[in-house]
Amino acid sequence: MNERKGKPVSSLTLQQARTIIDAALAKSKEAGYQPMGIAVLDAAGHLKAFVSEDGASMFRFDIARAKAWGAVGMGVASRKLAERARDNPNFFVALAATAEGRFLPQTGAVVIRDAAGTLLGAVGASGGTGDEDEAICIAGVQAAGLSAG
Template sequence: MSLTLQQASAILTAALAKSKEAGYAPMGIAVLDAAGHLKAFVSEDGASMFRFDIARGKAWGAVGMGVSSRVLGERAKGNPNFFVSLASASEGKFLPQTGAVLIKDADGTLLGAVGASGGTGDEDEAICIAGVEAAGLVVG
């Protein structure tokens, strides 16, 4: 099974709703498929120009390494040279900062990742989790 545009749109809609409900700053949210290709992106009015690159980088790192960006950020603390090398090797697409989670189906199959940028890492992660769960998928 692969991530559908309908699922990606549902993730974005729910994540934006969670952000608005919580009163977070304007967000950029990127949904990537399991190969790291952009499936959908949304940028709220007032979001800065960096939101896309940051949201995509968080999601791209998560899907590429198979863990949330929170886990990657923790791992980076213990091996900073490796993670700087990953960022360089990926031409800057790899960003190990809290704010992205994996998207899985009920069987545990990796479908992709969603990353957000605009708030704190915890805020970004919270809206991603809300989006995945609201779409009837599983957070990885």
């Protein structure tokens, strides 16, 4: 934790981001998934860490980051955003346009929270199905001792 004006402030560390990525890649390899791109963002939506496996297509970064960006921006997993988008497509099209393409409400990203429930960021993956992408994100967050939402 950092200290700001005497108050502890939780923030996602680079070491936590690297742990999330390493564990997500291990889960992907164990399951035999296609090459992945994985993006970890902090609570402000800034890129903390990214990895692209050998053989991953050029779109993996943009897709993984956009899934995570939407999740952290809305404070919920991208699966929930995909469900909401089905019920209110016009809003989500407008939101994606407003976000200049950085917002993708598709399954494959989860928010990252500390033990107190503070939003620390999000992780998104791209390379497999949405369910596969989400599963490796959850494995990564849990391996870092954090909560996936």
